[in-house]
Amino acid sequence: MPLGERYGGDKSESRYCGIETEFDDDMPNLLSYNVHGGFDFVLATLMDPKYRPSLVDIDTSRSTALPFAGSDLVLSPSQWSSHVVGKISSWIDLDSEDEILRQDSEITLKQEIAWASHLSLQACILPTPKGSSCANYARCLNQILQNLGGMQLWLRIPMVKPEDGIEAGNPEYMREGDVDSWELWNSFRLLCEHHSQLSVAIDIWSSVPSAASVARWYGEPVRAAIINTNSFLTNAKGYPCLSKRHQRLITAFFDHSVQVVISGQPVHKVPVATSASNVDTQNEVGGWRHPLKAYLDYVAFLYQKMDPLPEQERFELGYRDYLQSPLQPLMDNLEAQTYEIFEKDTVKYSQYQRAVAKALVDRVPDEDASRVTTVLMVVGAGRGPLVRASLQAAEETERKLKVYAVEKNPNAVVTLHSLVKLEGWEQTVTIISSDMRDWDAPEKADILVSELLGSFGDNELSPECLDGAQRFLKEDGISIPSSYTSFIQPVTACKLYNDIKSHKDLVHFETPYVVKLHRVARLANTQPVFTFTHPEHSDKPSNQRYKKLQFDIPEDTGATLIHGFAGYFDATLYKDVHLGIEPSTATPNMFSWFPIFFPLRAPVYVKPGTPLEVHFWRCCGSTKVWYEWSVTAPSASPLHNTNGRSYWVGL
Amino acid sequence: MPLGERYGGDKSESRYCGIETEFDDDMPNLLSYNVHGGFDFVLATLMDPKYRPSLVDIDTSRSTALPFAGSDLVLSPSQWSSHVVGKISSWIDLDSEDEILRQDSEITLKQEIAWASHLSLQACILPTPKGSSCANYARCLNQILQNLGGMQLWLRIPMVKPEDGIEAGNPEYMREGDVDSWELWNSFRLLCEHHSQLSVAIDIWSSVPSAASVARWYGEPVRAAIINTNSFLTNAKGYPCLSKRHQRLITAFFDHSVQVVISGQPVHKVPVATSASNVDTQNEVGGWRHPLKAYLDYVAFLYQKMDPLPEQERFELGYRDYLQSPLQPLMDNLEAQTYEIFEKDTVKYSQYQRAVAKALVDRVPDEDASRVTTVLMVVGAGRGPLVRASLQAAEETERKLKVYAVEKNPNAVVTLHSLVKLEGWEQTVTIISSDMRDWDAPEKADILVSELLGSFGDNELSPECLDGAQRFLKEDGISIPSSYTSFIQPVTACKLYNDIKSHKDLVHFETPYVVKLHRVARLANTQPVFTFTHPEHSDKPSNQRYKKLQFDIPEDTGATLIHGFAGYFDATLYKDVHLGIEPSTATPNMFSWFPIFFPLRAPVYVKPGTPLEVHFWRCCGSTKVWYEWSVTAPSASPLHNTNGRSYWVGL
Incomplete structure (x- = not known):
């Protein structure tokens, strides 16, 4: 069951927590045990770890099946695909000096991935490259990736960086040279040309590298973070918990749709629950608790205690990492819908109002306020939000204002006219339906207000437009923006x-x-x-x-x-x-x-x-x-x- | 006129020698002076060096022409294209901190190259980047290269590498940081994506870097080597000459189709010719010699004294750097023409003959020579050259031989049959029209001879073919090749x-x-x-x-x-x-x-x-x-x- 819900309709993949298991050829039991224990999925070894292709007698091999954990029929297709991530034999070593081992590894890797594809698993996890070299492993995997259906391959990489001083979180992954493990991943994915089905499962050890080093992973396709029970500390009550550094890391991973997987043996003696009220009846039938439940509970606690997603972030969830071509507002006319969205940005217009107010006060001293009328031109008035902000600034500062609203989009001009009528601005606001670069202004402006900026500032040609409009700004006039x-x-x-x-x-x-x-x-x-x-x-x-x-x-x-x-x-x-x-x-x-x-x-x-x-x-x-x-x-x-x-x- | 002729019909571009000249708006005179002086082409500045775009009064600029050296009409189109390489203003500096200079440089570069294109020049030479940075220069040039017709652009690069200790051959090119000039070229061409119209003109200074460093340039598109008169030494008779290191460099460049250009002022007082016999009447009308003639003569001397091209190299001239797809002799049948060419390689077959002879002697002691018949199979016999070599080896060693000639190409088998008949080998040679991988041999061979090797050894599948043929080789039999x-x-x-x-x-x-x-x-x-x-x-x-x-x-x-x-x-x-x-x-x-x-x-x-x-x-x-x-x-x-x-x- 999911770790929790951070907001209504939380669909983040990081809600799901998995468990790494040992080889068990009773797959239905393995799965039900762990799902009933509260985990959403299992990392399950697919092939009997004793199997080596080179030990198989060639003559008998045609009549025997490969020693996989159960047939495809022992679970339903949806059970396989929703609850099982295939774990490729951890002994494989494609970059060994031993040629037999290399060949066995290649054969096994291909057999297991073919089997996982046959089961329609969503993903397989691949063992960490054993040495600092991974070219043959990458070559073999890249061959596989070319014809791989829809399955994801998660390359298991420990999060280690040598300068940080490696503590033996998991000696299995210690290797010569102690390279920055990101380098290993980087070589691997460059060799495989950033294949979109190749991603990372990170092993988190008891020591976490520096924040800057860790942050690199936020730009990588990390799908899972595997935490060994050894990496947990013990809190005052005897329960497992994580260091602050680990907590920050896991929280950041949650935020990047990374799923947590618990691995290893229970190493905390968790006190027995004393009251029936904190017994979860679903998961603890007859008082039974999954041996790793305390670790799962802690991860769920971390998930649930995250700051709620601010409203704006929730609104923008669907836009995350979604590439859009920049607007071409000069060549194309914006649509009503686009105006509608931008006009809702109240913060932006209140900043404009503050700017216009300051400019008005600078331009007209209090003593002249009732006598002098400031000429303000809004160039690119759209449907009028800057006209409104300017008029509000005038009201707020008690300055007299005459506004020209210049707009090239004839459709927006229609809206402007009805706005002026609706608000009764006819005496103050003159609407000009023209491109500012062509308009022949009847008088010069004190203040020129525009909002022509793109995400990169000048990329929607604000400089060119304002150069064109500058003709009708007084020599000492003000441009907002300046x-x-x-x-x-x-x-x-x-x-x-x-x-x-x-x-x-x-x-x-x-x-x-x-x-x-x-x-x-x-x-x-x-x-x-x-x-x-x-x-x-x-x-x-x-x-x-x-x-x-x-x-x-x-x-x-x-x-x-x-x-x-x-x-x-x-x-x-x-x-x-x-x-x-x-x-x-x-x-x-x-x-x-x-x-x-x-x-x-x-x-x-x-x-x-x-x-x-x-x-x-x-x-x-x-x-x-x-x-x-x-x-x-x-x-x-x-x-x-x-x-x-x-x-x-x-x- | 060309420097000489190394072999009949020498068409090498390196036969032509050029001269670098100063700006002269009398282009016809400039050209005839130097051509009559013996040079084949001039590097000629195209634009008055005093011109700067930013100094031009905008109001008058429309009525005045740019200050180019003469109009296109002063020379014939073929004169422009055969004898003039345009020299882009050497003051330009596109990576200057001075924005005005940068803008002037960009305008001038574009104007001059447009002019050179208008004249249909074959090439322009571009000044060396002034600093160690060249990104803006490359950006501007890359823009030009996208729409450039057929003209070549030669980027001028001094041949310098700091560890070698720079001697001030030409202080004009000294710059901060003293980078390896190859790096400058490399950045430039990577920025321009190896554009095929961007190449190099190398300035050779009085010191030449190490052989390994120089050799890098043989893989680069070097079109010209510019030698300043300052880089010449003086021989015992007062004539200019070059150091051994320079000579080796120039000779290697000649061999790589690089043209030499002489640059600078005469710095050697050459003795006046004493006898009429060594006066070249064409170039020294009325006793006149071009002031740089002695340098040209020395370069011609270097060209002429090169070792003559060996016959094989001359035969292969047309194949130099020409990419061919490797043969697929297993899938495709070779054509008669291809057999014809390969059979001419006498060295190859005499090596085979030597190998077979040694194998025969090892296999059959002298005392058994008249008694024992060795069974030799040529697998992939083609039109029979290995059969012949094997028979010759038998004759030479006086061993008795029985030959099976196995060939899968039915067309070659036709030739084999007539060869056997023609040579009267019917008693000795049995022709088998079959793929060696399928043939069911009537007896086993002592010696298996094949020539299935490609340029990369195994790339024409010799291993697979010989694995197939090994069935009919005796347990202690010999494979040639082994x-x-x-x-x-x-x-x-x-x-x-x-x-x-x-x-x-x-x-x-x-x-x-x-x-x-x-x-x-x-x-x-x-x-x-x-x-x-x-x-x-x-x-x-x-x-x-x-x-x-x-x-x-x-x-x-x-x-x-x-x-x-x-x-x-x-x-x-x-x-x-x-x-x-x-x-x-x-x-x-x-x-x-x-x-x-x-x-x-x-x-x-x-x-x-x-x-x-x-x-x-x-x-x-x-x-x-x-x-x-x-x-x-x-x-x-x-x-x-x-x-x-x-x-x-x-x-």
Whole structure:
């Protein structure tokens, strides 16, 4: 039964908890024992561990069946697929020096996976590579992956990183060289070309590596976290519990849809329940408790005590890691529905209202308030939210205001007209149905208000639009926003990379996407990229930009793989009033913008202590604006999106 | 006029020698002066070096032309294209911190290349990147390369490598950090994705780096070697000459179709010619000599004194770096023409004759020679060359021989029959028209002779065929060959990589090619891969193989880029008689096999001192045999040719 429910209709896969079992050829009993004990699924060895292909007498082999645990008929198809994860024989070692062992391993691996496919299991768990080399294992698995139906393969990887000092959580996995286990996974998946059916099951030991090192896994396809009973501490009452570090890790994994699996023998003597009230009748029939129930209860407790998901996060659940093409609001007209959604972002408009209010007060001293009328133009008025915010700012500051609402979308202009009529703004607001770049204004503005920003700031061509509108701003006039800056940071984002790769073309690898980033590892702090300031009074103004950045990934992170760059923006609306999604300064509770993601055609492997050098260009042609990007260190990548061949924003 | 002729019909591009000139807006005069002086082409600056776009008054710019050196009409189209290489303004610096200079550089670069394209020049030479960073230069050039017609762009790169100690051959190119200039080129071309129109012009300074470091350039698209007059020494008679190291370099470049360009001012006072006999009337009209004629003469002298190309090399000229798919002699029947070519390889057959002779003598002592008849089977007899070699060996050793000639190609069997009749071998030779794997032999053989080897030894399925034939070899019988081993070494091979890339698919990157390797850099000694021994008496014989290799590229090479692996074989025919193409032990004057080339889908960058770890597999299925390969260090590549999806040899 699931660990709990964090919110109404919690569908997270991490609600399910499994148990690792030993080989048992009475599969129905094995399953019912553990399901009745409270676990949702079992990791079950499929083949008798004594079997070795090379020990089989060739002459008799044709008349005997392979020693699998029961036939497919002992469980129903849905029992197999919902409650059993196949565990591939742990003795296999495809990179052994012993050729017989290597060949036995290859044959067995293929036999067991074929059997698991026959059973329609959802997943199989593959033993950890025995040495630091895994090329033959990967070669064999990659062959299998090419014709694998729908099954997932979870490669079992211990979470170890040598600098952190390995404590013998599980000596079975100790191996020579003590490599950073992420490196092992990384080699494996690079050899298998990020195959989407290859994922990770992490073994969690009694020591957990540094936070930066652990965070790498949040960008990887981790499906299960296996906790050995040895890794549990004992609380004052004698019950198993986990260290704070483990708790943070498991909580983060829960948040990333990772399922927990309990493994090992009971090592805590749990006190017997003294009152009938805390006996769960379903799981403890006749007072029976599963020997690992105390560990399961603790994991359920961790699941249930997590902070509830904020409303906004719940609203955005369906958008997590879902790639969207950025809007082209200049070329295309937005739909009513899109306006509807954006207008609901009250935080954003209250920031605009604060900015306009401050600008009005700066522009007109109190003593002139009743005499002077400020001319404010909203360029890109849409269906009017900024008109409303401006009028409210005027009311709040008791300044007189004349508003021009300029909008190029004729459909939005219809709404604007009825809004003005409905609110009785006819004396104050003039509606202009025109592109701001073409409009011949009858007078000049004191304040120019716009909301033309994309997730990467300038990516919806705010600079070009405001350059066009600047003609009708007074020499000393104010633009709100007065400036904006884009930011990037390198990320591991296996899921996004695979989604892009599935298109099998260049275009998708040279397109930035708007995406609610979730299963990503943010590997370094953001750095600013391009800044635009309005009004722009320079001599030969250009909206072309070039920025070279160097990211130093913290050394304790270990080696990393960069799939691309997460992009954000921050805008100064007016003086200290800002608005943005750059993580360290993000405006709270604002939902109008998801981050942007710039992919890399080939992921870049970065060793610890090696700087990552990145270049971003904003290029402008006569009909379009586009970005190009590339990496030059640790080694050079191809230039992305040359001449805007794959992605551009139309002028 | 060309430097000379190394052999009849020498068409090598390296026969042409150019001269670097200063800006001169009298282009016809500039050209005729230098052509009459003996040079074949000029590197000519196209734009007045004083011009800067940012200094042009925008208002007047529309009415004035750009300050190019003459219009297109001052020379004929063929003069422009045959005799002028455009020299892009050397002041441009696209990676300057100075934004104005960067923008000026970008505008000028685009204007000049557009002009050169208008003139249909064959090539332009681009100034060396000024700093160690070149990303913006590469970005701009990559934009240009996307729409460039047929012109080549030669990026000018000095041949410098810091450990070798830079001597100030040309202080113009000295720059901070003193990077290995190959690294600069490598970044540039990786950013431009190995664009086939981007190549290199190398500046040769007075000091030449180590041989290993220089050799990297033989795998790169070097079009010109520019030698400054300062780099010449002075011989006893006062004439310019080059150091031995320079001579070796230039000779190697000549051999790789690299053209020499002389640059700089005359710095040698050449004695006046004393007799009319050594005055070249065409170039020295009225006693006039081009001031740089002595340098040109020395370069021509180097060209002419090169060793003449051996006949075999001349025969193979047309095959250099031309990728061929390996033969499938088991699935396909060879054509008469193919037999014809292979039979001409007398060296190969005399090695076989030696091997058979030794085997005969070992098998039959002199005292039994007249009594004992040895049964020899030629499996894969083709049109009979091995039958002939075997009979000659019998004659030479005075042993009695009975020959079975087994051949599966019915067309070749026709030839065999007429050969036997023609030579009167009817009593000795029995022709069997059958696949050796199916033949039911009437008796067992003492000696089994075959020539089933491919460039990579086992790649034409010799192991599988001989396993099939082993049934009819006596327990103590001899197989000729008795064993064979494949070898590989990592190479830089820009030309091959680009040829493969031009197919724009995966299949071509996962296919090994037979190719006469020429423009390649061999970066480490070969290492053995797979060995097969015949007859094979092991218990459970398998022709599957797995080999993991580590290559240590000599540190003084510097960083390298690996495009793939050159493959070879060596076969032991019998005892000390061997046959092979592995470079260090290759059988001289044998032409039946070119090397094989295993490409890498993504070139692998290897830093000095970093080992390169490579894995090769020979996989066997029921209907086919194939190789898979991958790199795991310095970082993991994808597995190539999984399940033989792109390349296989049919059984």
